[in-house]
Amino acid sequence: MRGLQASYGDTIALWDVSFNVADKELVVLIGPNGAGKTTTLRSVQGVLKPKSGVVTFKSEDITGLHPNETVARGIALVPEGRGLFTRMTVEENLELGAFVKRARSNLQENLNMTYNMFPILKERRHQKAGSLSGGEQQMLAIARGLMSEPQLIMLDEPCLGLAPIVVMQVFEALEQLKQKLSVLIVEQNVEAALGVADRAYLLENGKVVLKGKPDDLRNTPLVRESYLGL
Numbered sequence: 001m002r003g004l005q006a007s008y009g010d011t012i013a014l015w016d017v018s019f020n021v022a023d024k025e026l027v028v029l030i031g032p033n034g035a036g037k038t039t040t041l042r043s044v045q046g047v048l049k050p051k052s053g054v055v056t057f058k059s060e061d062i063t064g065l066h067p068n069e070t071v072a073r074g075i076a077l078v079p080e081g082r083g084l085f086t087r088m089t090v091e092e093n094l095e096l097g098a099f100v101k102r103a104r105s106n107l108q109e110n111l112n113m114t115y116n117m118f119p120i121l122k123e124r125r126h127q128k129a130g131s132l133s134g135g136e137q138q139m140l141a142i143a144r145g146l147m148s149e150p151q152l153i154m155l156d157e158p159c160l161g162l163a164p165i166v167v168m169q170v171f172e173a174l175e176q177l178k179q180k181l182s183v184l185i186v187e188q189n190v191e192a193a194l195g196v197a198d199r200a201y202l203l204e205n206g207k208v209v210l211k212g213k214p215d216d217l218r219n220t221p222l223v224r225e226s227y228l229g230l
Helices: 037-045 067-073 090-096 107-117 119-123 134-146 164-177 190-196 214-218 221-226
Strands: 002-008 011-017 026-030 052-054 075-078 152-156 182-186 199-204 207-212
Touching: 002 037, 011 037, 011 207, 026 037, 026 164, 026 190, 037 067, 037 075, 037 152, 037 182, 067 075, 075 134, 090 107, 090 134, 107 119, 107 134, 119 134, 134 152, 134 164, 164 182, 164 190, 190 214, 199 214, 207 214, 207 221, 214 221
Parallel strands: 026 182, 026 199, 075 152, 152 182
Antiparallel strands: 002 011, 002 052, 199 207
16 A cells, blocks of 8 residues: 545545555554544455555555455455344355355365364354354454455454453464465554564554554554553
């Protein structure tokens, strides 16, 4: 992403935002509510069309493509709130994640992969998604994103509202994921996110104000005082 500006009507949400995610790297975006983190993910996925700037994926300019086009190119977004089909079963939700052509032909293989990563989903595969616990629903949302065989998966607040032990399980899964593909996370749990990230960006008021390795950000007075309570 280079020089991205995005807005909702007349309200500008991102000002000249630039960052990158390398192959098999986990990058985290941190910052206060309203900083532009979700808008950044929506701009990459194509849910929101940027006013200016360029989004490039694997050397291709994908700025302003529709979400179905970015998914077809290998980008998946797990939205805040999960967006599950609660009246459908776990397995039906997963099958819906495999709607792109390349994934449909590998449906059973991808199901097995997600069940190996999240064994509880295999146990619950015939249950309605709405009957799962919050942690199980988040695992299902991540697994559904993986069913499209992405090369980049983006997660918006994956640990929001989860118990600490479940947060640990989610971040353990994310550490597994970055061995296979690129991961971009928006997360309010700054300490936990920095613990698994390769690099991090701090957004405030729609601008990148800090970037670097997790330890670099941890050691800045701004992050220590405002986000880590140190």
